[in-house]
Amino acid sequence: MFELDLRSRKPIYEQLVDRLKQLIINNVLEKDEKLPSVRVLAQQLSINPNTIQKAYRELEAQGYIYSVKGKGSFVNHIMMTDNSAEIKKVKEQLKKQIAEALFLGITIEELEKLITEVEQSVTRGDEDDSSSERR
Amino acid sequence: MFELDLRSRKPIYEQLVDRLKQLIINNVLEKDEKLPSVRVLAQQLSINPNTIQKAYRELEAQGYIYSVKGKGSFVNHIMMTDNSAEIKKVKEQLKKQIAEALFLGITIEELEKLITEVEQSVTRGDEDDSSSERR
Amino acid sequence: MFELDLRSRKPIYEQLVDRLKQLIINNVLEKDEKLPSVRVLAQQLSINPNTIQKAYRELEAQGYIYSVKGKGSFVNHIMMTDNSAEIKKVKEQLKKQIAEALFLGITIEELEKLITEVEQSVTRGDEDDSSSERR
Amino acid sequence: MFELDLRSRKPIYEQLVDRLKQLIINNVLEKDEKLPSVRVLAQQLSINPNTIQKAYRELEAQGYIYSVKGKGSFVNHIMMTDNSAEIKKVKEQLKKQIAEALFLGITIEELEKLITEVEQSVTRGDEDDSSSERR
């Protein structure tokens, strides 16, 4: 379910963050669903609990989950937090990458195809696995 | 012109790479234009020359510029190198970010608007400024 | 084991890259095998760690190894990266060298013998030692 | 006729050496033919004469041409010099690159096709232009 790549250049905790984000975004983890406890997940993935901790903290900071003392961590999903800053950041990043894509010769049609692809897989509740990344 | 953030988590040389890519993509730096010499730029930004070199080297590896020993570094721009690998990478990243954008509530219409915006500013030779990022 | 030539015109880090490539290609270093750490190798060869790092970084860029921050550097070997650009480059270089070989009087038969020789030694897991080069 | 690439990473004098080697190998410059004088060639290519000098010196050292004081430089072609060292060197280099080619997935058939290709273009007296090289 998590398929961490211990060999990837990307720190494990970041992989966890990204993976969980994906699961939340794609509705695999539903609103208010409880995430596995730090200890359990750590054991499952045979990873240091600190690493899990760090990932959960990061997700909370970004508004994807919320933690309740003594109960655990839960999916936020509707993003009650103030997105505006986040949205602005994502848009800026997107602009940069779109510019790079166009520069590399990717056509607008291809870009739009990408969008509809992603959009469909998201609404279907797919799990679009397109990870790896090994600079 | 460069606005480096020495305190950022993102390495200085990477900031430089991104910035220069932007300038090249947006045609602010034109084909075969000479980049500032390693030492000059280093002095301007009060940064160690080695750091500049690392950035230039990376840009060269990615096909954006070329460097000649006793002469200097120049914009490549026509991308004669085989960039299929680069394209694949960019597409994957775009997919991830589109997914995140949709999750944050950005609509497809907004995404398409972004594309046309970028497309126009690029062909106009604009420079879309929008940096920051202090993770 | 490494036999660096500090006086050669070829940079030390390039010598290292070539040598390690050879070891990987000839299966002396096996898949996922851990390379000596930057510092250890630096001490062994009495060379600055930065130089080793440069070599490792280059090998990573070319897809031969991968490095993970707190863990070490490891052999990639399966070449999952898109190497079409690399292939093209190697082919062009080969053409030049074949032309030179023919000029020097090496016959086509000899060239074909070379190929089968190399092919066999590679599949056998040999290590064909034949360095030097002091331009 | 020379098509130097002033933008290439490869030093100009080396480009000259390679180019002249090619011309000699492909019989475009015939035995005992006089090469253009340093000054003339320098003017033609609008290049510093020192650079030409360096190239000619290198070619002479490698046995491709011979220089007669006061007369000029001439093509050697039959290689009266002792090739054995040169041959050995080329063979070793070839072995390395064949190994790399095989590792990258190039098939033996492709390699043999390369050989016949080169062989034909050489005997035809072609000018196989496959330069560039822009690391």
Place this chain on the structure above:
DNA sequence: GTGGTCTAGACCACA
């Protein structure tokens, strides 16, 4: 302990 970044300063090769 691992890789990664950065600095300061030296020296070389090319034009």
Place this chain on the structure above:
DNA sequence: GTGGTCTAGACCACT
């Protein structure tokens, strides 16, 4: 003057 390599030594992030 240009890029390129190398050293020595410091500090950071991840495990």
